[in-house]
Amino acid sequence: MSTIYDIARAAGVSASTVSRVFSGQGSKQNQELVFRVAKQMNFAINDSAKILKTKKTNRVMLAVPDICNPFYFKMIEGANGVFEQSGYLFMLYYTKHSLEEELKALQLLNQKVVDGMIMVSFHFSKENIGVINQSNYPVVLTNRYDSPDGQDGFDYVYVDTHLGIKLATRHLIELGHRKIAYFGGSIREQTGLERYLGYSDALREASFPLDNSLVYEANYSEREGHASMKALLERHRDVTAVVTSNDLVALGAMTACTEENIAIPGDIAITGMDDTELSNRVTPRLTTVAMQEGEIGRLAATILMERIADASVPRRQIRLAPELIVRESTARAQS
């Protein structure tokens, strides 16, 4: 394949001139000449050589745990919109919920494959958050993470999941439910814990007892939501409402109810979380909590751009508020 030298020779100019033309400089006639020759020879600037010299990749990456979760759609869209305008090449990296893959993604910063990264992670915690800090590269998290030493910390944009679950739980309480179960992710993970606390704090505020036999671990998947509901129904037939930690879990739970001839919301009210498209599609339509994914993507991308442009701007931490969306899967408790 051809290089700027080949083009230079063919056009009868120097390589510098070719290089300059491709970055918008040079005289009109050389512009024309060089572009014509280049097109003819099907030439394009070798990106690696350019990056090596300029130390700028003009690429950014968004690392998501799961491409197949509708939750990330709007976030990707939001981020994409911002990057598009700024002329950055936008890459997606799929971490499969694995810490190992996330670390691999971060390595790409070290290797100068990308200029910066938005990281959607469930894994970073005190022990391993260091790898981000260590490398002083532009990384924006979409989880809350304040450094333990009260330092400057990280850039992040997040939606308050604690509040989200709290809103859902409160909603059920206001509807008169008294025995409310919770299906959520592992509380050993940051987000899992936050959600669980949203549930328990709402109960506490209402001076309800916290009964841990009503709490089931369901790891954000439909299958686990289904299993949890089955398990719940065997032990506690008198539960009238369930808070779940995401829409998929809620859907699984709903399927289980249908199988057991339990009416929603008549016998059991159910709330989801994330306001995925599905939640507005199922019967009955799911009461859920909108998590502002698009806005997260947009803000995270904007912050990333700013940090890449100027590493010295102070870190920013942004919190967005979730919004309860009441639909048909919740109703007043039958008393």
Place this chain on the structure above:
Amino acid sequence: MSTIYDIARAAGVSASTVSRVFSGQGSKQNQELVFRVAKQMNFAINDSAKILKTKKTNRVMLAVPDICNPFYFKMIEGANGVFEQSGYLFMLYYTKHSLEEELKALQLLNQKVVDGMIMVSFHFSKENIGVINQSNYPVVLTNRYDSPDGQDGFDYVYVDTHLGIKLATRHLIELGHRKIAYFGGSIREQTGLERYLGYSDALREASFPLDNSLVYEANYSEREGHASMKALLERHRDVTAVVTSNDLVALGAMTACTEENIAIPGDIAITGMDDTELSNRVTPRLTTVAMQEGEIGRLAATILMERIADASVPRRQIRLAPELIVRESTARAQS
């Protein structure tokens, strides 16, 4: 940031040695020494420099029109599984259904950003397919495309959408429907045309007349499916079945029916296409056609790997058969 020279100096060896250690050569003690120093200095090989010298990026790209369409999920997963094992960095590019973006994606081959690409395109046709051929880079299409001159052509893996739509149409004919409408994408695009022909060929086989006033252009989106159904109902109340060209269009059409108090499948039977998760979720569950997306992704990735490894292997064209999935949105015609 540090380079191999810094590491070399710190470790008291030559840069060559550092380079060799990072590609698995060198003596045991040097391996140990160099890795220790490198870790300490948080060093990683600069990818651009490496690529510049080796002319190998070890990256591949999958360009999809739409990240937010569940249809592509399984395909992405399928491809990802293959690339993962081969040590390639897998990047997603989002073309937004735009030809311009697709061309931009292809430019990345020229710029040596990736070694090869899987391209999911609705746009390539006689006029512009040349850009792929021109650059002699490894590209695997997921559409059928045989070069007009009967040449070797392209690598591609596709599912026979013509047959898919035909299966759906036949299914309705067998159920006794006589007046069957069709909502599909523009027939000016390759895939749109194929689908339309699936519909018309099925009618012809059954010796049904082809009434073009029953054919509506709905470009793969829910909104257009909705609009088409509204339009259809205004003109042809006597239609008893509709074939659509994808699940989203079918969903839109179903919503329109609900709004107009038309029962599915009682009054109108509807078929979708793609077997997306949604189709199994709506009420009534949608009769659709499974398109083997996962298999497409897997095969396309495998072929791409082979072509990257050896540009001289003959081109391969693979056709997969779609499968009709009968659910609740279709029933025998009321006569």
Place this chain on the structure above:
DNA sequence: AATCAAGCTGCAATCGATTGCAGTATGGAG
């Protein structure tokens, strides 16, 4: 003790761009 193969290592050239510097052409001002 001499010879030799095998395995490491370092030197230096190279990949294909960018860019500071110096030189040249152009056109306008005096």
Place this chain on the structure above:
DNA sequence: CTCCATACTGCAATCGATTGCAGCTTGATT
């Protein structure tokens, strides 16, 4: 006609890795 500012252009060094070549060890073989 001279001078000078302005705008281009080309030369050559440089970015950070890889790798052919040659020299050096090492240990085995005769």
